[in-house]
Every structure is written in C-alpha cells, then in structure tokens.
Amino acid sequence: MTPAVEIREVSKQFGPVRAVDGVNLLVPQGGVMGIVGESGCGKSTLARIVLGLLQPDAGEVLVEGRRLASLDRRTRARLIQPVFQDPYSSLNPRHRVRDIVALPLRAQGERDVEAKVADMLARVGLDAAMGARLPGQLSGGQRQRVAIARALVLEPRIVVCDEPTSALDVSVQAQILNLLAELRRELGLTLVFISHNLAVVEHIATEVAVMYLGRIVEHAEGEALFQRPAHPYTKALLASVLTPDPGLGIPDSGLGESYPDPANIPPGCRFHPRCPVAIDKCRTTSPDGITAQGRLVECLLAAD
Amino acid sequence: MRLRDLATGLGALIIAVTALAALFGPALVHADPFAQDLTHRLVPPVWMGGEPAHPFGTDQLGRDYLARLVYGARISLLIGVSAAVTSGLIGTTLGVLGGFFGGWVDDVVMFVITCRLSIPLILVALAVVSAVGSSLAVVVLTLGLLLWERFAVVARTTTMQIRNLDYVAAAQAAGASRAHVLLREVLPNIAHHLVVVATLEVALAILLEAVLSFLGLGVPPPLPSWGLMIAEAKDYMFFSPWVIMVPGLALFTLVLGINLLGDGLRDLLGASRDA
Amino acid sequence: MPDSVLEVGGLRVGFRAVEAVRGVDLAVARGETHCLVGESGSGKSVTALAVMGLLPRGARRGADRLRFGEADLLGLSDRAMGRLRGDRIGMVFQEPMTSLNPAYTVGSQLTEVYRRHRGGSQRAAVDRAAELLGRVGISAPGRRLGQFPHQLSGGLRQRVMIAMALMCGPELLIADEPTTALDVTVQASILRLLANLQAEMGLALLLITHDLGVVARIAHRVSVMYAGQVVETAPSAALFAHPTHPYTRGLLASVPVPGKVRRDEPLGSIPGTVPRIGPGFQGCSFRDRCPFAMPECAIEAPLRQRAPGHAYLCQLPP
Numbered sequence: 073m074t075p076a077v078e079i080r081e082v083s084k085q086f087g088p089v090r091a092v093d094g095v096n097l098l099v100p101q102g103g104v105m106g107i108v109g110e111s112g113c114g115k116s117t118l119a120r121i122v123l124g125l126l127q128p129d130a131g132e133v134l135v136e137g138r139r140l141a142s143l144d145r146r147t148r149a150r151l152i153q154p155v156f157q158d159p160y161s162s163l164n165p166r167h168r169v170r171d172i173v174a175l176p177l178r179a180q181g182e183r184d185v186e187a188k189v190a191d192m193l194a195r196v197g198l199d200a201a202m203g204a205r206l207p208g209q210l211s212g213g214q215r216q217r218v219a220i221a222r223a224l225v226l227e228p229r230i231v232v233c234d235e236p237t238s239a240l241d242v243s244v245q246a247q248i249l250n251l252l253a254e255l256r257r258e259l260g261l262t263l264v265f266i267s268h269n270l271a272v273v274e275h276i277a278t279e280v281a282v283m284y285l286g287r288i289v290e291h292a293e294g295e296a297l298f299q300r301p302a303h304p305y306t307k308a309l310l311a312s313v314l315t316p317d318p319g320l321g322i323p324d325s326g327l328g329e330s331y332p333d334p335a336n337i338p339p340g341c342r343f344h345p346r347c348p349v350a351i352d353k354c355r356t357t358s359p360d361g362i363t364a365q366g367r368l369v370e371c372l373l374a375a376d
Numbered sequence: 377m378r379l380r381d382l383a384t385g386l387g388a389l390i391i392a393v394t395a396l397a398a399l400f401g402p403a404l405v406h407a408d409p410f411a412q413d414l415t416h417r418l419v420p421p422v423w424m425g426g427e428p429a430h431p432f433g434t435d436q437l438g439r440d441y442l443a444r445l446v447y448g449a450r451i452s453l454l455i456g457v458s459a460a461v462t463s464g465l466i467g468t469t470l471g472v473l474g475g476f477f478g479g480w481v482d483d484v485v486m487f488v489i490t491c492r493l494s495i496p497l498i499l500v501a502l503a504v505v506s507a508v509g510s511s512l513a514v515v516v517l518t519l520g521l522l523l524w525e526r527f528a529v530v531a532r533t534t535t536m537q538i539r540n541l542d543y544v545a546a547a548q549a550a551g552a553s554r555a556h557v558l559l560r561e562v563l564p565n566i567a568h569h570l571v572v573v574a575t576l577e578v579a580l581a582i583l584l585e586a587v588l589s590f591l592g593l594g595v596p597p598p599l600p601s602w603g604l605m606i607a608e609a610k611d612y613m614f615f616s617p618w619v620i621m622v623p624g625l626a627l628f629t630l631v632l633g634i635n636l637l638g639d640g641l642r643d644l645l646g647a648s649r650d651a
Numbered sequence: 652m653p654d655s656v657l658e659v660g661g662l663r664v665g666f667r668a669v670e671a672v673r674g675v676d677l678a679v680a681r682g683e684t685h686c687l688v689g690e691s692g693s694g695k696s697v698t699a700l701a702v703m704g705l706l707p708r709g710a711r712r713g714a715d716r717l718r719f720g721e722a723d724l725l726g727l728s729d730r731a732m733g734r735l736r737g738d739r740i741g742m743v744f745q746e747p748m749t750s751l752n753p754a755y756t757v758g759s760q761l762t763e764v765y766r767r768h769r770g771g772s773q774r775a776a777v778d779r780a781a782e783l784l785g786r787v788g789i790s791a792p793g794r795r796l797g798q799f800p801h802q803l804s805g806g807l808r809q810r811v812m813i814a815m816a817l818m819c820g821p822e823l824l825i826a827d828e829p830t831t832a833l834d835v836t837v838q839a840s841i842l843r844l845l846a847n848l849q850a851e852m853g854l855a856l857l858l859i860t861h862d863l864g865v866v867a868r869i870a871h872r873v874s875v876m877y878a879g880q881v882v883e884t885a886p887s888a889a890l891f892a893h894p895t896h897p898y899t900r901g902l903l904a905s906v907p908v909p910g911k912v913r914r915d916e917p918l919g920s921i922p923g924t925v926p927r928i929g930p931g932f933q934g935c936s937f938r939d940r941c942p943f944a945m946p947e948c949a950i951e952a953p954l955r956q957r958a959p960g961h962a963y964l965c966q967l968p969p
Contacts, residue, residue, distance in 0.1 A: 331837075
C-alpha cells in the first residue's frame with residue numbers, strides 16, 4: 073500500500089544551522105507516527121517541510137505517492153493539514169471562529185460552507201454559538217479545538233500535529249488527545265504527531281522516530297521503542313521523564329551539561345559529545361543508516 | 377480622567393471642529409473669501425477694535441479673513457488626507473511585499489526606500505512646479521509620492537513579525553492564495569499600526585503644504601491655503617499682526633490636535649492588542 | 652507553625668471583577684520544598700506575586716497572616732519589600748529568555764544584585780558571582796561572566812537565574828515554573844541542582860508548577876490549587892498515595908504515565924473548563940466539573956482532614 077507520507081533524504085539549512093540533515097521516513101496509511109526530540113532537533117522544520125510550507129534544500133516528500141512539490145495548493149490542502157502548538161497564535165485574532173474553520177473550504181472555491189462548518193464544530197465538541205466568537209474570547213483548549221476543526225473540515229488524509237497539546241493544561245491536554253484519537257478513528261486519518269512529551273507520544277503513536285540534531289537516530293514500533301530503547305539518546309530521554317512517583321528521586325540522564333548546537337554538528341556520530349557510552353570510533357565514524365534489532369538505530373554500538 | 381485621555385479628547389475635538397468648519401463653514405459664513413474690497417483693507421478683527429461685519433478682520437486685499445480661514449481649512453484637510461491616503465497606499469504596498477517575501481523583493485524595497493530618503497522634498501517640488509505649474513492636484517501628488525516611507529517601514533516591520541505566526545502558516549496550508557494571505561491574514565493585523573502612522577502623516581502633509589505654499593510652490597493664489605496666507609501676511613506682520621497670527625495659530629492648533637489624537641490612538645490600539 | 656520561614660494565612664487577591672486567590676494557607680519550613688500545583692486560572696502564580704509584593708497596580712491583597720521569618724509582609728512598605736527581594740527572598744521565573752536583560756552581561760546582572768543589597772566592592776561581588784556560577788554547575792564561570800544572555804542555552808540561562816536568586820544567600824527561594832520551558836533532559840539537572848542547594852544551604856523552597864512529575868520527585872509537601880483555593884494539601888507521598896479531592900484525582904488520572912500507558916484507552920480527563928470566580932461566589936468551585944457533585948456543594952465545601960497534615964476542601968468524607 074502506498075505510504076501516506078514518504079520523506080526521502082530531506083535536508084534544510086538556514087545559514088550555518090543544519091536544521092534537517094538527511095531525514096528518511098515512511099509513514100504508513102492510518103498510522104500515527106510520533107516524532108520526538110528536544111529543542112534544536114529540527115522536528116518543527118521537518119513538519120513545515122512535510123506540509124509544503126517550506127522547500128527542502130535537498131530530497132523530496134511524497135504524499136500519497138505524489139511529489140509534494142508538484143501539487144498545486146488546493147490539492148495539497150485536501151491531502152495534508154496542520155495543527156500547531158500555540159493556540160494563541162494559530163488562529164487569526166481578527167477572524168471569527170466560523171470564518172477560520174471555513175477558510176479551507178473557501179480556498180477550494182466552495183460557497184455554501186455553513187453546514188460543513190457547523191458540523192465540524194459539533195464534531196470537535198464546540199457549541200454552534202462559538203462560531204460567532206473571536207479567538208480572544210476562547211480558552212486555550214477551545215482554541216485548539218477550533219484549530220482541529222479547521223484542519224479536518226476538508227477531510228484530509230494526513231494531519232501533522234506539531235506539539236498540539238504542549239501549551240495546554242494537563243486536564244485539557246487529555247481532552248484534546250482523546251478528541252484527536254477519536255476523530256482519527258472516525259475519519260481514518262494518518263497522523264504525524266510531533267512532541268517532546270514522551271508519555272503523550274507513547275499513548276498515541278503506533279511508530280516513533282527520535283530526532284537529534286536534524287537526523288532520525290532511532291525509529292521503531294511504539295511499544296518496542298519505549299520498552300526496549302536501543303539508541304543511547306533514546307535511553308537518556310526516557311530516563312529523564314519524571315513520572316508522578318514520589319520517592320523515586322530525580323533521574324540522572326548521564327548526558328552532562330553541554331548542549332546540542334545545530335550550527336556546529338560534531339563529526340562522526342553527532343551525539344558522541346554527550347553520549348555516556350561513546351567510544352573512540354564514535355568520534356570519527358558516522359553511524360548514518362545503521363539498522364539493528366529490526367529497526368533504524370544510528371549507533372555504532374548497536375550495530376555490533 | 378487621565379491626562380492622556382484628556383489630551384486625546386482635546387485632539388479629537390480640535391479635528392472635529394476643523395472638519396465641521398471645513399464642511400459647513402463656507403455655507404455658514406456668507407462672506408466670499410475671494411471678494412476683494414480695497415476700501416476695507418487690513419481691518420482688524422472684532423476683539424482688536426474692528427467691525428462685526430468682519431469678525432476676523434480682513435487681509436491686505438480686503439478679503440474677509442474668517443471666510444478665508446474656513447475655506448483654507450478645507451484645503452488643508454483635503455490635501456492632508458489625500459496625500460496621506462496616496463502615500464499610505466504606496467508605502468503599505470511596498471512594505472508588506474518586502475516584509476512578507478523577503479529575499480530579493482525585500483532588497484528592492486529597501487533600496488527604493490533608501491532612494492526616497494535621499495530625495496529632498498523641496499527641490500523636487502520646485503522642479504515639478506517649474507515643469508507643470510502649481511495646482512491643488514500637483515501638491516497632493518507631490519506630497520503623496522514623497523511621504524510614504526514611514527508607512528513602508530512600519531508596514532514592513534509589522535509584516536515581518538506576523539509572517540512567521542502560525543495562523544499565516546495555517547492559512548497557507550489551508551490552500552489560501554497569496555492574495556488572500558496578504559490581504560485577509562496579514563493586513564488586518566497590521567492595520568492598527570498603520571492608522572497611527574496615517575494620523576501623523578496627515579499632520580505632516582498639512583504642514584508641508586503650508587511650507588510649499590509659503591515658498592510659492594504650493595497651491596496657487598488666490599486659493600486661501602493657510603500657508604499661503606502666512607506667506608502673504610509676512611509683509612504686514614508688525615502693524616497688522618492678526619494677518620499672520622490667525623492662520624499661524626490655526627495651523628499650529630490643527631497639527632497639535634492631529635498629533636494628540638494620533639498619540640491617543642496609538643495607546644488605545646496598542647493596549648487592546650496586548651490584552 | 653513554628654520554624655517556618657514563610658507563613659501565609661487566608662491570602663486573598665482580587666482584580667476588578669475576578670477573585671484570583673480566595674483564602675490560601677501555606678507554610679514552608681527551613682530545608683523544605685513545598686510545591687504549589689495547579690493549572691491556568693488556579694491562582695498559583697498570583698499567590699507567589701502576592702507574597703513578593705509584586706502584584707500589578709489595581710490588585711487588592713489581603714491576608715490574615717503573611718509572615719516571612721519575623722517580618723510581617725503585610726505591613727511592609729514597597730521599599731522595605733524591595734530590600735527583602737533579591738536578598739533574603741530569591742525568585743526564579745519561568746522564562747529564562749525574558750528574565751535576563753539582553754543588554755547586559757551575565758556578570759553585571761549578578762554583581763548588581765549583590766552590590767545593591769550588600770554594598771561592598773566590585774571585586775567582592777565578582778568573586779561571589781563566579782563562586783555561585785560554579786555552585787550551580789556552570790563550567791568556566793569566569794568566562795561566562797562576560798557573556799550575554801543570548802550566548803547561553805536555555806538550561807544555562809536558568810542556572811544563571813538561580814545563581815542570581817542566590818547571590819545574597821536567601822532563606823527562601825520562590826520558583827515559578829522554573830523548568831517548564833526547558834527540555835526534559837535539562838529539567839532533571841536543574842531540579843537536582845535545586846535539591847542539592849536546598850540540602851547545602853537549608854533553603855526553604857516554594858516551587859510552583861503544573862507538572863505532577865516534578866512535584867512527585869522533588870516535593871516534601873504539596874498544595875493543590877483550583878480557582879483560587881487550596882483544595883488539597885498533604886505530604887507528597889500521602890497525596891500521591893491517597894489523592895482525596897476529586898480535582899486532584901482527576902488531575903492524576905489525566906497524566907499519561909510512560910510504561911503504564913494503554914493506547915486503546917482514552918486518558919482520564921476533566922470535562923469543562925476552569926471557572927472565573929467573581930465576588931460573592933459560594934460553595935465549591937469545582938462542582939460543575941465534579942463527578943461526585945451533590946446539592947450541598949453549592950452551599951459550601953468544608954475543610955476536612957484525611958490524616959494529620961492532609962486536608963482537603965470537599966463535602967465527601969475521606
């Protein structure tokens with residue numbers, strides 16, 4: 073079956089900063105691809121490239137088997153839509169909710185949009201009366217529901233969620249995640265779910281890709297990645313998560329204090345300066361493309 | 377009430393009075409601003425011992441000063457607003473395009489702005505007037521084509537701040553055309569900044585028109601532009617001071633009013649944005 | 652409570668039409684970490700600002716008791732408060748990007764705090780600044796002193812903020828979401844730093860957060876805030892073992908826990924949104940969202956004890 077999204081050797085640089093550095097990824101139909109990573113790993117840049125909002129310097133993206141770059145804006149909009157992180161900046165403060173949700177329909181040239189808009193608002197759990205309001209009158213959770221309604225009104229195949237719940241309170245986050253999961257089932261969507269919150273990704277994703285300094289350093293099926301992480305970075309990330317277990321104290325990720333700088337990517341394995349188990353070879357040999365234990369894991373030690 | 381609110385209110389009042397005078401004055405003041413009466417030259421205003429027939433006195437050609445003042449208000453406001461609208465259109469277009477697209481488009485826009493800043497207004501006005509003669513239209517066009525840089529800079533900077541916001545990206549992802557993104561997503565969110573610039577530009581245009589008219593490069597006599605009235609009055613400054621004081625004070629008051637209102641608008645619109 | 656560095660009783664804060672804080676009691680002892688947990692609209696940040704005397708103009712503040720050490724904060728003038736802040740009470744805020752002035756070097760901002768409260772020579776202040784940068788785990792502190800905030804990463808900036816808060820050796824540190832804006836790997840090291848400093852210096856730490864994971868790992872005592880009130884307070888272990896207030900339970904159920912996650916089951920969530928409380932509000936603020944609400948909840952939510960030191964505001968028995 074054609075993958076929903078195929079990312080082939082995509083790279084993007086901004087001056088000296090190599091935000092995305094040779095990413096390959098296949099997102100299967102109907103799956104939820106979780107992409108995790110910390111700041112500077114390039115996940116948001118990758119999201120924009122996949123949405124067609126940013127042109128890669130190298131490589132290409134295929135959506136439903138078709139080259140993204142060759143699609144006109146209307147066709148692309150019918151295939152892939154975003155839900156962004158910040159509910160305060162993802163809605164135009166000057167537009168009413170119903171116009172925000174209607175925009176994708178109007179951009180397609182449709183005129184009679186009221187019925188679809190009302191239906192979508194109901195689907196995301198919003199009162200029809202919300203349509204007349206301005207974003208400033210809504211709470212963070214309500215705004216994010218509007219953003220989801222806007223993303224789904226064209227019934228796209230793929231939705232790219234870039235940290236959709238990170239700016240929300242925990243109880244609201246749970247509401248939104250449940251909503252996304254439910255709508256995904258109803259509409260048969262493929263989700264690309266980007267987040268730095270590992271617990272949330274574990275809950276929602278079928279496959280997970282871990283990004284570090286512009287590359288995917290581990291990619292495995294969800295449960296496998298969380299139960300048996302292979303890459304040292306993944307292990308450190310998982311170890312750093314603070315579960316609500318009193319008495320367990322504060323974990324030591326073993327990563328030291330240096331921080332990753334996408335303008336100065338280390339030679340060899342890009343993780344070696346912070347890696348607790350790095351050996352000499354890691355400084356010189358690139359682990360790009362290594363697969364082991366049935367998954368992509370760009371680590372020289374995993375290959376042995 | 378806070379001092380700032382009082383000031384803004386005062387500004388709005390001044391502009392309202394001037395606008396009313398401009399609109400209805402000529403109908404209410406029966407004297408003809410162009411009618412010369414050489415038997416009644418330089419009659420002082422009523423409060424300086426003059427006659428009720430000419431409440432603000434007459435000028436050196438016997439023309440009723442109140443009538444000229446009121447008619448001049450029309451000209452000042454007309455020129456101020458037209459020039460601001462023209463320069464607003466030019467500057468905003470350039471600024472938004474440069475701010476949104478960046479790259480070479482922005483380089484071109486910045487270059488054009490720099491060129492514009494290097495052009496001296498008075499010399500250009502001089503050249504234009506000697507080529508095509510002076511008239512109301514020439515003044516409006518000259519000012520409109522030369523006063524847009526503040527619009528451009530403000531439009532460019534605010535557009536640059538907005539262009540990276542998620543709602544712009546969401547509109548693009550939704551398949552909206554570039555025109556829609558610029559006109560319906562970006563523009564409404566920078567408009568409040570431009571309104572403030574517009575009020576300042578109106579004030580500036582009015583002042584500049586007065587300067588040009590003073591130098592003989594503005595509206596042609598006998599049109600009662602306040603600047604022209606000031607120019608014509610300078611010969612009579614010492615013995616008939618009202619001839620220069622009346623239009624001078626009127627000009628000062630109007631520009632002050634516009635600036636006060638502009639400040640108040642900036643605070644009002646700025647505060648509501650950040651809420 | 653004897654031996655408490657900070658004691659707050661019946662704190663109330665109102666802004667025009669909204670009652671943001673409605674009768675908060677809390678105490679932090681020497682060497683203790685007290686976490687104030689809540690979501691947006693709970694009033695937790697306003698509580699911290701009220702204690703510090705940093706509320707915006709137009710805010711109304713009242714309390715039965717507001718004591719720091721032997722000082723009564725209620726009666727203190729702005730100037731006297733200013734002498735306490737940065738000296739005996741240190742503060743760390745959420746956004747290290749905006750809390751540091753981008754126009755000045757790290758060193759100058761650190762020494763300024765020290766010299767303002769302690770006077771003394773520039774040399775002494777610089778030495779102290781370098782010493783503290785070392786204490787907060789920053790390598791090559793001498794070099795860092797001459798750097799500007801934008802040259803440092805988020806984690807380093809937050810360490811600088813902590814160092815700045817500690818320059819004058821405070822007895823109380825108030826930290827409002829100190830790790831929320833940071834990556835998870837950096838978060839752990841910052842929290843470990845705070846815990847170590849507390850042990851070394853006997854600091855009382857009032858930590859405000861919405862992250863229950865942070866609370867679990869670092870708190871001795873927890874107070875859960877909702878709509879301006881502390882709806883449950885308990886020693887940390889007791890709160891997680893026996894959450895009693897329906898809001899606390901709802902909150903804990905909403906947090907996905909790695910390793911215990913079930914993909915096919917929806918997350919527990921709390922329906923509805925936080926209410927804005929105006930003056931004259933009666934009864935339990937949580938009743939519209941509570942699965943156990945009864946008619947009595949509209950009248951009052953009484954203070955109940957589950958165990959010594961574990962109290963909550965609810966009609967339901969423990």
